Amino acid sequence: MNPTRRPRRLRADGVRSLVRETDLSASDLIAPVFVDATTDERVPIESMPGHERVPVAEAVERVEEVLATGVEAVMVFGIPESKDDRGTRAWAEDGVVQAAVRRISEETDAYVVTDVCLCEYTDHGHCGLVEENAADDPTLTVRNDETLDLLAKTAVSHARAGADMVAPSAAMDGMVGAIRTGLDDVGYDEVPIMSYAAKFASAFYGPFRDAADGAPAFGDRRHYQMDPANGREAMREVALDVEEGADVLMVKPALPYLDVVSAVRREYDHPVAAYNVSGEYAMLHAAAEKGWLDLEEVAYESLLSIKRAGADLILTYFAEDLASRLD
Template sequence: MSFPLVRNRRLRTSHAIRNLVREHAVSTYDLIYPIFVTHGSGIKEEISSMPGVYHLSIDRLEEEIREVTALGIQAILLFGVPEHKDAHGSSAYDANGIVQQAARRIKEWNPQLLVIADTCLCQFTDHGHCGIVHFDEAKGRAEVLNDPTLELLVKTAVSQAEAGADIIAPSNMMDGFVYAIRQGLDEAGYEHVPIMSYSVKYSSSFYGPFRDAAHSAPQFGDRKTYQMDPANSREALREADADVAEGADFLMVKPALAYMDMIRMLRDRYDLPIVAYNVSAEYSMVKAAAAQGWIDEKAIVMETMVGFKRAGADLIITYFAKDIARWLKEE
């Protein structure tokens, strides 16, 4: 009989022993902090559905970058809220677009901070979809055109790299988007710029607060023809396989909390860095419950982050990044 020779509690008897045998830990090096930049001046407006997260004009962005830097966070994910929207999302690939302006200024303030540029069109199109929309009269419905959209995504990625983005993060879920962007970046002389692909991105209900933040809700229909069905897992491996073959440098799972099984599946299958996106509703639900006094926010957040790491994530995109960095400094 193994008991009483085997007593698993021996390795839990003190704080020091628990630290000594801990299998997974979260550090500031794991964190990527999303930031929303917008046109105008003097703007620091809290997003109502995301407490503690703000729309920032570029003149108020520097203080945010200084804070992020002081906390030891080494990477940010940049989203733009443009002044102008049109059917083709031309502000996304404008050399003087809001993301491009912000990237240039951030690299002036802190050249060492990694600027990851979200590469999509939904914030920049007047219809809110992630590509060029065509109304098919024969079918009686609007369709997002795949291959013409790729051309605009390439233009967007190249313009972001030219502005100083260190990593391109395409989130559009068009077929062939990694290959098209990789080819475009290489031809433009940016073969050294990695691609952080939103490889496994589900058509999820957890994006609601983000759509408030990015002003990117579809004006008609939904995104189910290009984002994945939440019921599918084998399909995720096909998506990731394609991205690896096309030259992706990172593979992302979005959302993270309800899809930890997908993080584990990708970790077991690939050697590339795996990124978990702890999305807006995952953030806002915790903030709302904490505001009511129903949960211990720090304990819940840190347990969730360890869960992402245990599932196999190397990096975590989270709106909690600044909070986590502060809590880690207190330890």
């Protein structure tokens, strides 16, 4: 019996691209850039092949390398020269991100996004101020409300340095509202906020913590980052950030949470971002090094799946590697 329908008719060369439902472009991608105030030379990140920490003096050169591939936006992360229990270098006018962003915004055409958190700047490695005796009692956690003002101060310092967009990632209740108020009060009402609206306590962050020197000195972050089992809670978190004024809604990580990306896309008309995190990058590299996978093909398919799920923007360590293929 002959088939009554033949989907293969539209899979032939020529028509295949005409009926393609999802397109991926270099302009959809944001490339992470790590700037390190403790070094005078580039330092390879062992668990993230192809990526380096760069000194402040080479921040512009590093961003120009990204731009040359066709990627137009970068996310700047900083490794400070010193840390303390409050993370004061996070909002210092001469801090590592502030110094790098000032140069990048003055000397390049990159769209500059900055990560707003305290974990890289606190000596305990948590994303805000911790309770007293937290090192001795793992049930103690970050002091949410006292952290909000510090996040707002950090975002304002980034905007003052020239950041085009700020991206709070601390997973604190009320952080978007606090940052929006902080920016508006000093005249940065045009600076948008890309909130890490649904950020899960994931095992896929390991290589990033090596890259940014931000691993907790004690305990973990499950008391303020989301339980990976909870999809409905993710939607509540996103709704709160929308109410507080988020301009872009990010889901992190991306691949294990494509259902959340899709749900956010269906529910909201905001731009949706997804963070293709360090562990997702590292595991594909590890498999490719064994000869088990074709790295470029699986990287492309991974990003395409994130876009198909509903992401408008993808923050990914594959940005530069795939840009030439995409455009």
